[in-house]
Amino acid sequence: MYEDGVLRPLEPLPFKEKQHLTVTVSDEPAPELDYNPRTKEFKWLQDHGDEHRGKYVAVEGDQLVGEGDSVVAVMEQARAKGADHPLVHYLPEEPELPFAGW
Amino acid sequence: MALQLHFSKTYNYGSDDSISLPIVLRVGDSSADLVASVDTGASYCLFDRKYGEALGLNVEFGALKVFVTANSRFEAFGHEVTIDALGIETHTTVFFFADPIIRKNVLGRHGWLDRMKIGIVDYDQMLYLAEYDEVV
Numbered sequence: 655m656y657e658d659g660v661l662r663p664l665e666p667l668p669f670k671e672k673q674h675l676t677v678t679v680s681d682e683p684a685p686e687l688d689y690n691p692r693t694k695e696f697k698w699l700q701d702h703g704d705e706h707r708g709k710y711v712a713v714e715g716d717q718l719v720g721e722g723d724s725v726v727a728v729m730e731q732a733r734a735k736g737a738d739h740p741l742v743h744y745l746p747e748e749p750e751l752p753f754a755g756w
Numbered sequence: 757m758a759l760q761l762h763f764s765k766t767y768n769y770g771s772d773d774s775i776s777l778p779i780v781l782r783v784g785d786s787s788a789d790l791v792a793s794v795d796t797g798a799s800y801c802l803f804d805r806k807y808g809e810a811l812g813l814n815v816e817f818g819a820l821k822v823f824v825t826a827n828s829r830f831e832a833f834g835h836e837v838t839i840d841a842l843g844i845e846t847h848t849t850v851f852f853f854a855d856p857i858i859r860k861n862v863l864g865r866h867g868w869l870d871r872m873k874i875g876i877v878d879y880d881q882m883l884y885l886a887e888y889d890e891v892v
Contacts, residue, residue: 689843691767692778692789710806725788725810741778741789744804744859752773753793754826 695741708747712740763875763884765842770881777883779863780840781850783811790861792841794874794883798864799823801839801850802832807861808852811837815852823851830855839868842885846871 695713702718703711712720712728714737720728725742732740769775774793781788781803788807802823808815818833832851839846841863848867853860863869875884 689765689840690778692791695778696770725804725806729788729810739780739787739789741791742807742810743791746859750773 692741699743699745703745707745710742710744712737712742714740761873761875761884761886762890763873763886764890765844765885767842767883767885768881769883775876775878775883777841779861781807781811782838782840783813783835786811792861792863794869794876795862795864796869798862800832800864800866801848801868802860802862802864803850803852804859804861805833805852805854805856806859808833808835813852815854818852819849820854821851830858839863841868844872844885844887 694716698713698716698718699711706718706721709721710723710725710728711718712732714732717737719735719737719740720731720742722728722731728742729740732738732742767777769777776791776793779790779792781790788810790803790807792801792803800821800823805815813835815833815835818835820831820833822829822831831854833854834849834851836847837850839848839850846868848871850867871888873886873888873890876882877884
């Protein structure tokens with residue numbers, strides 16, 4: 655918490671006597687991501703996935719650019735709409751049960 | 757003594773049940789963008805065969821390998837691909853499920869985890885990643 659020109663912890667820190675905390679505040683901007691985190695695509699899947707269960711969907715940004723029964727089919731639909739690198743994802747017919755790994 | 761590891765990539769994987777991230781599979785000029793789960797219990801990287809087909813691979817022409825799970829077994833075919841995860845590229849052999857009903861995409865140990873340094877703080881839903889020999 656920054657208050658009256660002083661940076662203070664929100665709660666007392668559980669440090670023992672003679673321990674201290676050094677906080678470095680930099681005005682350097684956070685580095686930009688050098689990859690696409692697909693944030694918009696994941697949001698679209700979260701918001702609209704239930705409407706497309708049992709299908710592969712191709713999503714680019716916040717737009718559905720393909721839907722079908724195969725990855726090839728949805729990628730072709732996407733390319734026809736000018737989307738060359740959509741995120742292609744299968745939406746299971748039923749919401750998935752927790753996965754126990756292998 | 758504190759141990760320090762340095763990572764060049766961070767990713768917030770959200771509240772999904774699995775630790776999943778967007779990746780790109782590439783073969784030659786073909787690519788497919790998909791979501792894959794990090795699975796430290798998986799020996800190899802395994803993918804829905806339909807992504808292999810979209811990359812132009814004849815899936816059955818790959819090296820057949822039989823895998824076991826806790827209560828079943830399945831077959832998959834190995835092919836060389838490039839995996840791009842968070843901008844880190846790895847050329848490796850991955851396997852595509854023989855059974856088209858299996859639609860999992862998994863980043864496992866051989867070919868991916870063994871090329872990476874990886875950190876997970878699940879409380880924050882944060883994944884930290886770097887190439888194994890990356891100098892930061």
